[in-house]
Amino acid sequence: MKKKPRQLGYLPLEVIEEEIALPSRERMEKGPVVIIECDEDIPCDPCVESCKNGAIIKESLTAAPIVDYEKCTGCALCVAACPGLAIFVVDCSREDNKALVYIPYEMLPVPQKGDKGDALDRSGKRIGSAEVEKVRKGQSGTAVLGILVEKDLAMNVRSIGIPERSNG
Amino acid sequence: MNSDLRIENHPILEFKRGKRITFQFEGKQVVAYENESIAAALFASGVKVLSRSKRFNNPKGWFCGIGKCCSCLMRVDGIPNVRTCVVPVREGMQVERQGQRAMLPSHLEIHVEKEEMNIQVLIIGGGPAGLGAGITAGNLGLGAVIIDENHNPGGQLIKQTHKFFGSQEEYAGLRGFEISEIMYREFRETGGVYLNETSAVGYYGLKEDGKHSFIAYRRTKDGYTLLEISAKYIVVTTGAFENYLSFPGNYLPGVYGAGGVQTLMNVYGVKPGNKALIVGAGNIGLIVGYQLLQAGVEVEALIDALPEIGGYLVHASKLKRLGVPIYTSHTIKDARGEESVEGATIVEIDKNMKPIEGTEKDLAVDLILISVGLSASNRILSQARCENMYVHEMGGWIPVHNEHMETTVKGIYLAGDAGGIAEASTAMLEGKLAGAAIAEKEGCDSNEIEQVRKIAYGELSQIRKSEFLKNVEKGKKKCYQKWEEIK
Numbered sequence: 326m327k328k329k330p331r332q333l334g335y336l337p338l339e340v341i342e343e344e345i346a347l348p349s350r351e352r353m354e355k356g357p358v359v360i361i362e363c364d365e366d367i368p369c370d371p372c373v374e375s376c377k378n379g380a381i382i383k384e385s386l387t388a389a390p391i392v393d394y395e396k397c398t399g400c401a402l403c404v405a406a407c408p409g410l411a412i413f414v415v416d417c418s419r420e421d422n423k424a425l426v427y428i429p430y431e432m433l434p435v436p437q438k439g440d441k442g443d444a445l446d447r448s449g450k451r452i453g454s455a456e457v458e459k460v461r462k463g464q465s466g467t468a469v470l471g472i473l474v475e476k477d478l479a480m481n482v483r484s485i486g487i488p489e490r491s492n493g
Numbered sequence: 494m495n496s497d498l499r500i501e502n503h504p505i506l507e508f509k510r511g512k513r514i515t516f517q518f519e520g521k522q523v524v525a526y527e528n529e530s531i532a533a534a535l536f537a538s539g540v541k542v543l544s545r546s547k548r549f550n551n552p553k554g555w556f557c558g559i560g561k562c563c564s565c566l567m568r569v570d571g572i573p574n575v576r577t578c579v580v581p582v583r584e585g586m587q588v589e590r591q592g593q594r595a596m597l598p599s600h601l602e603i604h605v606e607k608e609e610m611n612i613q614v615l616i617i618g619g620g621p622a623g624l625g626a627g628i629t630a631g632n633l634g635l636g637a638v639i640i641d642e643n644h645n646p647g648g649q650l651i652k653q654t655h656k657f658f659g660s661q662e663e664y665a666g667l668r669g670f671e672i673s674e675i676m677y678r679e680f681r682e683t684g685g686v687y688l689n690e691t692s693a694v695g696y697y698g699l700k701e702d703g704k705h706s707f708i709a710y711r712r713t714k715d716g717y718t719l720l721e722i723s724a725k726y727i728v729v730t731t732g733a734f735e736n737y738l739s740f741p742g743n744y745l746p747g748v749y750g751a752g753g754v755q756t757l758m759n760v761y762g763v764k765p766g767n768k769a770l771i772v773g774a775g776n777i778g779l780i781v782g783y784q785l786l787q788a789g790v791e792v793e794a795l796i797d798a799l800p801e802i803g804g805y806l807v808h809a810s811k812l813k814r815l816g817v818p819i820y821t822s823h824t825i826k827d828a829r830g831e832e833s834v835e836g837a838t839i840v841e842i843d844k845n846m847k848p849i850e851g852t853e854k855d856l857a858v859d860l861i862l863i864s865v866g867l868s869a870s871n872r873i874l875s876q877a878r879c880e881n882m883y884v885h886e887m888g889g890w891i892p893v894h895n896e897h898m899e900t901t902v903k904g905i906y907l908a909g910d911a912g913g914i915a916e917a918s919t920a921m922l923e924g925k926l927a928g929a930a931i932a933e934k935e936g937c938d939s940n941e942i943e944q945v946r947k948i949a950y951g952e953l954s955q956i957r958k959s960e961f962l963k964n965v966e967k968g969k970k971k972c973y974q975k976w977e978e979i980k
Binding site: 334 | 502503504505655656657658659660661665666667668671786787789800801802805806807808809810811812813814815816817819821918952955956958959960961962
């Protein structure tokens with residue numbers, strides 16, 4: 326029997342594709358765009374407040390957010406603002422076969438550009454390698470990392486495992 | 494040095510430790526920093542066993558870490574039954590494990606001063622509910638005094654390092670400890686008085702002038718001040734305490750309430766263990782699991798007896814993508830260890846909650862967190878003869894109150910978890926409503942009161958539309974109805 330998200334502890338990609346209105350393929354290839362993986366009716370709205378372009382809409386405080394992908398510039402301000410760390414930005418517009426995935430990150434060691442680590446999927450499984458391309462200190466201590474991964478893994482990679490540094 | 498478990502680097506927090514001091518633990522010198530609790534300082538230096546059980550001589554440690562469960566009682570400077578988890582260390586202090594019978598010595602010199610206070614509004618508990626009530630009462634022109642037994646203001650907000658949900662009205666997007674700083678400042682700006690390290694003793698009835706009589710004591714540099722308080726109104730915002738779980742070995746030091754572990758690692762900056770098992774996949778278990786990772790603790794497993802995760806999926810997802818296993822339909826079979834936890838066994842359970850043989854897993858953990866719900870902490874209200882009722886949606890027995898947060902005793906109000914388990918946004922908003930209700934009785938500006946109520950009721954009804962708080966909506970309705978029946 327297939328396990329439900331509330332047994333797994335995460336939304337598998339097939340459920341996300343089914344339940345959340347994702348950006349079109351064309352939009353994905355045009356440039357960075359937000360992916361909000363939040364389908365619960367949590368009473369919460371900092372994502373709406375954080376968006377300077379009005380691209381994130383909530384019909385009520387407890388409704389799941391809806392994105393106007395044409396208004397979204399992929400600026401990733403919302404990535405650091407989301408208290409549930411459930412917002413990501415995916416950039417599939419690069420010429421090479423890599424995608425840049427922006428993730429919220431609140432762990433040690435403090436990531437640095439050039440750090441290499443494991444590309445982890447939503448279940449924590451290693452599915453490839455990743456390299457930290459951008460580090461931005463976001464709101465209230467949450468860092469936003471831009472990590473380079475294989476382009477066809479852009480919708481699967483949601484974290485990075487950075488090995489401990491030997492000399493602090 | 495190798496036994497110092499204090500955290501140096503943390504991705505979110507910066508620990509500003511107080512002055513370095515020393516105290517004596519059973520003849521040994523222990524290094525500590527001002528503002529640390531005795532239990533936290535002992536833990537940081539490797540002392541986990543704080544006493545032994547009377548019957549079986551089993552080792553015991555602290556459990557709740559916030560002064561509610563009394564598992565951490567020790568003898569301090571000759572005085573037995575001191576709650577070491579809330580009493581701060583002082584230079585030269587003598588701390589001992591107390592014997593089987595904790596007797597007061599025949600001769601003790603304690604410096605006690607007496608002070609009378611005649612005030613309008615007394616608020617018991619300086620967390621989100623108490624500060625919410627104090628800010629609103631203050632803004633509407635009433636002087637409020639908050640008493641709280643911790644040395645840091647803000648109740649349990651100070652250990653919340655995650656960002657809060659909610660909307661701007663409840664400081665959404667900020668971390669809990671940041672909210673406590675803002676609320677404390679707002680309260681002080683209204684002219685409110687905040688008495689920390691002040692414990693409530695009890696309610697002593699109505700006086701001839703119609704005021705409530707209340708006794709509290711405050712720790713001072715050289716002893717205590719006994720406070721005889723007369724207050725026209727009392728708001729009880731005493732929060733909640735963590736539920737316990739029954740299993741073999743549950744007495745061992747290393748089995749702690751999830752909230753207590755949060756206090757140890759996030760307030761005092763002490764690493765609670767190396768490998769953890771978390772029992773209970775509600776929001777507290779999930780959030781604390783993530784905070785353990787931030788403190789450098791490995792989380793071996795998070796289990797829940799229910800077939801599905803109870804907390805928000807987004808919180809579970811934060812743990813999952815960092816590789817933490819979550820097992821639903823699992824329970825803890827036992828904890829092992831001599832003087833503290835050295836391991837635990839978990840087991841899968843069937844639909845009838847019966848363990849399934851052969852599914853046991855042994856985990857080499859030194860830390861077991863219990864996060865299986867909270868119970869309202871409201872004995873002061875029972876003492877004041879407020880009517881209680883059993884509401885299972887709200888975590889058990891709660892004091893009957895109406896939507897303005899008034900109990901069945903005139904002049905006594907409540908807010909937050911003391912009136913039934915919900916969450917911090919609810920506590921802040923209910924606090925505001927209690928403040929507004931008192932202002933109304935006092936004939937303060939009715940337009941302003943209306944404004945406060947409009948916003949607070951609006952926010953509360955929005956919040957309670959959530960699937961996760963529907964129980965609160967149901968439970969509160971029952972409670973408001975009962976209040977009408979009694980009145």
